[in-house]
Amino acid sequence: MAIHKVLGTETEFGIAAMTDPDFNPALASAAVVNSCPVPGVRVQWSHDEESPERDARSHGHEGFGVSDPQRALVNSVLTNGARLYVDHAHPEYSTPECYDPLEATLHDQAGVVVAHRSAVAATERIGHRLALYKNNSDGKGNSYGSHENYLLDRQTPFGTVIRYCLPFFVTRQIFTGSGKVGSENGRPDIDYQITQRADFFEEEVGLETTLKRPIVNTRDEPHGEPGRFRRLHVIIGDANLSDVQIYLKLGVTALFLAAMEDGAIPEPLDLADPVEACWRISHDIDLAEPVKLLDRGSATAVEIQMRYHEWLSDYAEGLDEAGQWRPVLDEWLSVLTDFEVDPDRTADRLDWVAKRTLVRAMIDRHGLDPQSAKLKTLDLQYHDVDPERSLHRRLLDRGRMRRLFTDEQIEAATLQPPERTRAYFRGETVRRFPDSVAAANWDALVLDTGERHLKRVPMMDPLRGNKSKTERLLDGAEDAAALIEALGGNE
């Protein structure tokens, strides 16, 4: 049986200063992170266990990331177990490790609230309005990521992951896209396309995330016991605003990966040219053009996803947690069948379709050129994290898009960690003993108990350190020293 699919997301926010002529995105991003008013601690992110340049295809440790002092300084760990920091020139929010796709969706949305609050506080501090966008492109050939992470079994050969994920990732774009006015990066000119990211993918497989982007990223940082776990770092998705869409993206992918590990996907469905299929599918807003399969014939992305749906339904039926997957499978099927009738029927769930409705209405209303600056502004502002300015929020408020959570639930998730993963221990330790947290990482916490040496608490299994295992220890400890004592005096 496949290991439990612990998962989480990372979002890099686009950043702009509306009135500042000397705008420096790195400094502005640092101001955002350091102004974060949501409870947490500003601590060093210990890099001793991180190695973003380690490659899943090799056995050695060929290269290690160059440490960037800015990253270490501008870093917060929140009481919900999340991380807010600066990645080069963007504020970035990493959700805590979540137990299931619904919880990960909630925490992805909590990140938007944290980002917005931080931008408001930074705006007050620096005197220029800072706007943040949960999107993936500036429309001028620069893309920034929203990444998904799924826990895999180290036993699963990476060659299997590559082969099965290529066609799956490329065809799932029809429900993971957030929509974009125009094309970039030398791809054929088009007025509107399904995804923000597809134009930027140039390789099938690789280690890079910033140039020559690969459909399957091989970064091998398990953030856990390297002998047992792998973390699949998925870089081909769009940043989504819609609850249902985030849930679909994460849920379908988690189920797909579990089935892949259990050998329950009968055929890999190899595409003849995954890189070309990637942008072709994104550019095909009528969802009508077939892509070539390697072995025989061709199929549309909808047809291929229908096939996966059939296989994964069969697979999920036999699982203990079949009930958890049913709503994912139902949402998925409803989107795919709506696609077959008329893609517009998914405007209440999918960002790319909802945004297209607005783009069309704007063109009709003002007689605009389909790639005019006004439409590009609309495109950007759909993704504004500020509820006053967000066009997505306008759709929610009018009941034109479905929600899975209330504002109150999202609010609570900015403070409270998931209870069934190690994020609980991280978040609760930060909440209870903020002054004693010296450094943190996904798989360790470093505590200052006042003694000569800092105490490192390793958390090498993402499912341990959960509430049921650590709440009593935390409740019984009056300070960090007592907590270390209770944990068994880890060095």
Add this chain to the structure above:
Amino acid sequence: MTDRQRPTRRGGDKKEETESKQETTEDTTDVDDLDDLMDEIDSVLEENAEEFVKNYVQKGGE
């Protein structure tokens, strides 16, 4: 999150009219609503789109 004031619906009279004709209510309301929504969007969209789009440049990341 904050409760925002929404602009008053335009064409209130029209809405009352359509309510008496059940079969057309849904479609007409949707068109009305989209029209209202586009009014609202026009009012919140960043001014000077050309400048705004030109200045939105993102480098670095991932």
